[in-house]
Amino acid sequence: MSPHPTDADSQRAAALRTSIEHANYRYHVLDDPDITDAEYDRLLRELEALEQAHPELATADSPTRRVGARAQGGFAEVRHARPMLSLGNAFEQVGDTDRERFHEVAEFERRVEQTLDRREPVFSVEPKLDGLAISLRYEDGIFVQGATRGDGETGEDVTANLRTVRAIPLRLRGKGWPQVLEVRGEVIMLRKDFEAFNARARAADEKTLANPRNGAAGSLRQLDPAITAKRKLSFFAYAVGVVEGGELPSTHSQTLKQLRDWGFPVSPEAGTASGFAGLIAYYQRIGAKRDALPYDIDGVVYKLDDYAGQRELGFVSRAPRWAIAHKFPAQEQTTTVEAIEIQIGRTGAATPVARLAPVPVAGVIVTNATLHNADQVARLDVRIGDTVIVRRAGDVIPEVVRVMPEQRPAHATPWTMPTHCPVCGSALLREEGAAAWRCSGGLVCAAQRKEALIHFAARRAMDIDGLGERFVDALVDFGYVHTPADLYRLSLDDFLEMKRRADEHDGSTPETVKAGKIATKWAENLIEAITASKRTTLPRFLFGLGIMHIGESTAKTLAAWLGGLDFVRNTPEPILRVLPDIGGEVASSIAGFFAQAGNQQVVDALLAAGISFSDETMPSPKLRGKLDLAVLLDMVKVSKLGPKSTQLLAQYYPTLQSLIDAGSAQWIVAGLPQAAAMHLATYLADASTLGPLREAEAAMHTLLAAIPQAAAAVGAPLEGKTIVLTGTLPTLSRDEAKERLEALGAKVSGSVSKKTSFVVAGEAAGSKLDKAQELGVEVWDEARLLELLAEHEG
Ligand SMILES: NC(=O)c1ccc[n+]([C@@H]2O[C@H](COP(=O)([O-])OP(=O)(O)OC[C@H]3O[C@@H](n4cnc5c(N)ncnc54)[C@H](O)[C@@H]3O)[C@@H](O)[C@H]2O)c1
Ligand SMILES: [Zn+2]
Secondary structure, three states: OOOOOOHHHHHHHHHHHHHHHHHHHHHHHOOOOOOOHHHHHHHHHHHHHHHHHOHHHOOOOOHHHOOOOOOOOOOOEEEOOOOOOOOEEEOOOOOOOHHHHOHHHHHHHHHHHHHHOOOOOEEEEEEEEOOEEEEEEEEOOEEEEEEEOOOOOEEEEOHHHHOOOOOOOOEOOOOOOOOEEEEEEEEEOOHHHHHHHHHHHHHOOOOOOOOHHHHHHHHHOOOOHHHHHHOOOEEEEEEEEEEEOOOOOOEHHHHHHHHHHOOOOOOOOOEEEEHHHHHHHHHHHHHHHHHHOOOOEEEEEEEEOEHHHHHHHOEOOOOEOOEEEEEOOOOEEEEEEEEEEEEEOOOOEEEEEEEEEEEEEOOEEEEEEEOOOHHHHHHHOOOOOOEEEEEOOOOOOOEEEEEOHHHOOOOOOOOOOOOEOOOOOOEEEEOOOOOOEEEOOHHHOHHHHHHHHHHHHOOOOOOOOOOOHHHHHHHHHOOOOOOHHHHOOOOHHHHHHHHHHHHHHHOOOOOOEEOOEEOOHHHHHHHHHHHHOOEEOHHHHHHHOOOOOOOHHHHHHHHHHHOOHHHHHHOOHHHHOOOOOOOHHHHHHHHHHHHOHHHHHHHHHHHHOOOEEOOOOOOOOHHHHHOOHHHHHHHOOOOOOOHHHHHHHHHHOOOHHHHHHHHHHHHHHOOOOHHHHHHHHHHHHOHHHHHHHHHHHHHHHHHHHHOOOOHHHHOOOOOOOEEEEEOEOOOOOHHHHHHHHHHOOOEEEOOOOOOOOEEEEOEOOOHHHHHHHHHOOEEEOHHHHHHHHHHHOO
């Protein structure tokens, strides 16, 4: 009754067979599929439909009648005594009721009911794990052989590799096992192991795995078991094959329990359900859990639970009639890349992101996918306009896993990492040896605002007590604060208004209103803390700016050597590099930061808001010795000119010009080897290399001119005084008092002697106070100390 197939039909069938066979080969033999499972399933379904409509089109070797693919190469063959079959599939259809949407499941259930003449039969219901099917043979309880499914008849002997999978028992537990037992199940890679593998591969600039399924199959089919052992694989049992010399329970669900007792991992999600409604309820329940499961599943499997019923139903060519796989929406889909953009994270990390033509992936419309880092984009060679496979599994951000180069538009060009941050325009810098690029914008980058503010307010930076993440979030989200300088403009009303909006936004009862009274104490305290932070130290301020690579100790070095903010801001990179522990990367980060107009504005605004430093001085006299000709010469790498030679030259020549004027003949007389002199002469003759040297020299002179002639000439007000602090002072912490006294040149000592100028005593002062009285040393209270500080602090 079916109409004869047209030529177009038979051509289509042949084309489908070719495509499917090619896909089978890539998937089953190479473990490197080039189309998604969803596409594969569509092709197979189309072929099935054609063959059903026109049975004369069906060939004996059609992929619709066969399982997997015959493996080739490498491994010895294993013939399966009982074939390892595939499963029929049920997909969701468009419809209003469950019976319409899950029509194929309803049909399956009805067929089972009718054939067995049984109402609402019981099914074993299990997650459909997405890995590689294997069969494990146990003789007298000992693992003797393991094989892949292959084409269902013949698989590959992967015993050595399977022995490295921890979840597979090498010896059965308990007792009562049959003399020969074949256990079948799925080797999988847990998502966390897959993610960890890929993170490592990306960091090492190596090829990543497309998905956990390919990870499992590819790892298991390695010829070297040592490689398999390094990839973390897991295993779940879900069936038995040959059983000899022993009995198993009469139902599948009981058998799974038995397998668990013998030491096999069985999915904790496996259970039983009856009737169509029971099956669908299970499907929905597991579907809701899918993202949270530790492994990928592509559906659930329903198997008639009792073996007697299974035997009655039997098989079609490639699958049992008593079971069906009910598939979930696919986790991988094909779409096109509309743009590649850079996303800047809270801490400045720059991540390339593909903007995609919207596509449903595992039940969610996906429009963006991460490309991880610039190296990954290069490795995948993703280009704008490309057709790509995106994967979304679990709560991991969707990612691009593969490009289909054959579908690339002619004009597509390779992508390159932009040089500047899309949010703030600052340079993107790459940390040495790291795959990640970062925005160097810090303070001025809106993407990093919150993180920059939290850092600025931190205890070891500006120490603004109470300005934690919660307030920073609200201050930024509601637009009260863009840069740290804005903090100093906030009024009590701003804070109360901000808090009210934040509470409203959260839907919580405003905490600010308690018993009809507006609570303001917290805001007053915060304003007080912000005001107090205005008086700070240079290292705290420099650290607070959040300049890339500038930790507390580098900030201290900068302050100690350069003395004042102006010098830190204006000292060029080559001079910064001569400071102790400041290498090229750090120097370039500091110079880069202050070269940025936006950063300069923020720093100026902070100074205008009243930030001042209790410890600002002049460049350190120690710099005098460092800034000589040797430093200038060491900054440029002239070949054959080592540190010894540059020091030698510096002894004779005070300036660059005097060195140039003297000429190479004189250098040799001074003791420089001829080869070194020749190289240096060539170097200095080149205007392009001389330029930076001249620049550095000019900056050096500015610094040198600013250094006070003699350190004492500055006359620190408390120079020569030794002060001892004891007991608890009413307002100042011991550290703060010490810091402020030292900033004025005093020495703060821990013990009282005749040389002690005076002792500052607070509450519960102990033996030091007694000692002072004994020696007749002056004893001050905090009020008097504060007067002294106020008198001398600028
Ligand atoms: N992307 C490609 O190019 C490509 C090519 C070929 C096959 N494929 C994928 O493979 C599928 C076809 O392969 P198939 O023949 O293995 O069929 P299948 O994956 O749809 O179903 C059978 C397999 O399910 C697995 N399984 C997982 N949990 C199970 C459980 N609890 N009980 C029983 N079996 C369970 C077993 O490995 C079994 O062999 C396609 O649907 C497609 O997703 C993809
Ligand atoms: Zn930026």
